[in-house]
Amino acid sequence: MERxxxxxxxxxxxxxxxxxxxxxxxxxxxxxxSSGAGQQFLTHVWDRITGMLPF
Structure with missing residues (x-):
């Protein structure tokens, strides 16, 4: 039986x-x-990104 x-x-x-x-x-x-840990994380990521740029 199919339903x-x-x-x-x-x-x-x-x-x-x-x-x-x-x-x-x-x-x-x-x-x-928006928390303190999140702000530190964003700062760390931004510093790493700008550290890789050649200028």
Whole structure:
């Protein structure tokens, strides 16, 4: 016996989950980069990048 299942809302739900995960990741990234440890990390990365430049 073969049954047909309506999966019309599945795509919308998947987009909603991905959007929620993206927003949560962006929030965590913002929180980290605006903290003291995040600022030190950015300073370290920037210093390494400018140290590799030939000018």
């Amino acid at each position: 047909n299942h309506d999966e019309g809302g599945a795509t919308t739900a998947e987009y909603a989950v991905c959007t929620g995960a993206g927003v949560a990741f962006a929030g965590l990234l913002f929180k980290f980069l």
